[in-house]
Amino acid sequence: MAKSKKVLTQFEQYEKNVRQRDGLRITNKPLVQIPFKILNPAWEDYIPLNPKTGTPIVTAMLGKVTRKGEVINLSYLEKSNLMGDGDSNAKTKKNDRYTLVLYLTPASKSGANFCEMASPGCIWSCLSQAGRGFFANVQQARLLKSYVVQDFELFFLQQLQKQIIAASKSSKRNKFKNKNEVAIRLNGTSDLPFLEMMNKAGLLDAIPNNVRFYDYTKFPNKAGVRKINKFDYVVTYSRCEDYFDRIAGKWVDNLNNALQNLEKGNTVAVVFVGNKLPNFWFGYQVIDGDERDDLMLDIPRIKGRGIVLGLKAKIPKGVGLMEWVAKSKDFIVECDSFDDCRSTGLLTIGK
Numbered sequence: 001m002a003k004s005k006k007v008l009t010q011f012e013q014y015e016k017n018v019r020q021r022d023g024l025r026i027t028n029k030p031l032v033q034i035p036f037k038i039l040n041p042a043w044e045d046y047i048p049l050n051p052k053t054g055t056p057i058v059t060a061m062l063g064k065v066t067r068k069g070e071v072i073n074l075s076y077l078e079k080s081n082l083m084g085d086g087d088s089n090a091k092t093k094k095n096d097r098y099t100l101v102l103y104l105t106p107a108s109k110s111g112a113n114f115c116e117m118a119s120p121g122c123i124w125s126c127l128s129q130a131g132r133g134f135f136a137n138v139q140q141a142r143l144l145k146s147y148v149v150q151d152f153e154l155f156f157l158q159q160l161q162k163q164i165i166a167a168s169k170s171s172k173r174n175k176f177k178n179k180n181e182v183a184i185r186l187n188g189t190s191d192l193p194f195l196e197m198m199n200k201a202g203l204l205d206a207i208p209n210n211v212r213f214y215d216y217t218k219f220p221n222k223a224g225v226r227k228i229n230k231f232d233y234v235v236t237y238s239r240c241e242d243y244f245d246r247i248a249g250k251w252v253d254n255l256n257n258a259l260q261n262l263e264k265g266n267t268v269a270v271v272f273v274g275n276k277l278p279n280f281w282f283g284y285q286v287i288d289g290d291e292r293d294d295l296m297l298d299i300p301r302i303k304g305r306g307i308v309l310g311l312k313a314k315i316p317k318g319v320g321l322m323e324w325v326a327k328s329k330d331f332i333v334e335c336d337s338f339d340d341c342r343s344t345g346l347l348t349i350g351k
């Protein structure tokens with residue numbers, strides 16, 4: 001009689017995939033290598049390299065992985081928080097609602113492109129390196145999650161669903177001004193269609209109605225308020241420089257996309273260098289987007305009267321203003337009120 005083929009559990013399949021992909025085996029040593037290609041040299045600063053081979057290594061995170069014999073067992077992901085508590089982030093902790101944010105590795109850092117419409121300037125200035133993202137172990141944790149998204153999408157989405165449901169019932173909500181709602185931002189440092197993916201997998205029905213989803217995007221057609229399942233998904237378009245998309249072989253006119261979104265009544269985020277924000281940008285009202293991260297959930301949409309979420313440029317510690325302006329000039333496209341910045345001649349003066 002033919003031997004019946006063992007049906008692998010999702011975890012076993014994942015482990016098998018990883019081992020096959022990377023020739024990965026765990027020994028008693030904590031050091032595990034996951035080879036991947038660095039597509040953006042800027043990442044080299046904080047991904048440790050194996051001194052012998054020069055290959056990037058992921059160490060601390062996998063060192064915590066529960067092991068079964070010599071096989072990686074990623075089941076600990078079932079228990080760990082995929083999303084960060086908004087309380088640990090300077091901006092989200094000012095939110096009116098209890099907030100959870102999912103941080104992955106942006107752009108092509110994990111080998112797959114998580115931000116298809118990212119511009120060269122926004123990749124350089126990406127806030128993924130700000131705050132806690134500065135630390136190598138935080139980056140490693142995000143990288144591992146990014147691998148799981150790629151290799152084991154359904155498992156990842158199921159964990160997200162569980163954690164969103166738990167958050168919707170959490171007593172932590174009571175500390176916030178809006179005690180009834182919970183805000184979820186799934187693209188803290190990525191630009192993926194998570195809500196569509198969860199909906200396709202049938203995972204949105206069980207999520208309670210008190211959950212509000214919001215995000216920023218570089219996709220012009222993703223911005224606005226879109227009904228996905230029973231949720232109004234609120235998405236703000238992000239201004240960056242116009243740039244040539246080498247994959248699509250065409251220019252991306254970000255300014256035009258931003259103005260079209262404003263005309264439709266959507267919100268657009270614009271980064272300004274300076275100590276105070278202008279009142280208007282291209283005739284549209286600018287409000288302080290740094291006030292709180294979930295502000296976009298409370299802005300009414302009126303056709304022809306879109307609102308600009310003005311964000312003040314965050315200059316990393318230890319970087320001089322002029323150096324930073326010079327390197328970020330392609331991204332920080334608006335300079336309104338900072339004379340030093342204007343005098344560099346590097347930036348467009350605010351309109």
Ligand code: SF4
Pocket residue numbers: 106107114115117118119122123125126127128188189190191218
């Ligand atoms: S699209 Fe957003 S998350 Fe992606 S690289 Fe640009 S700024 Fe970072």
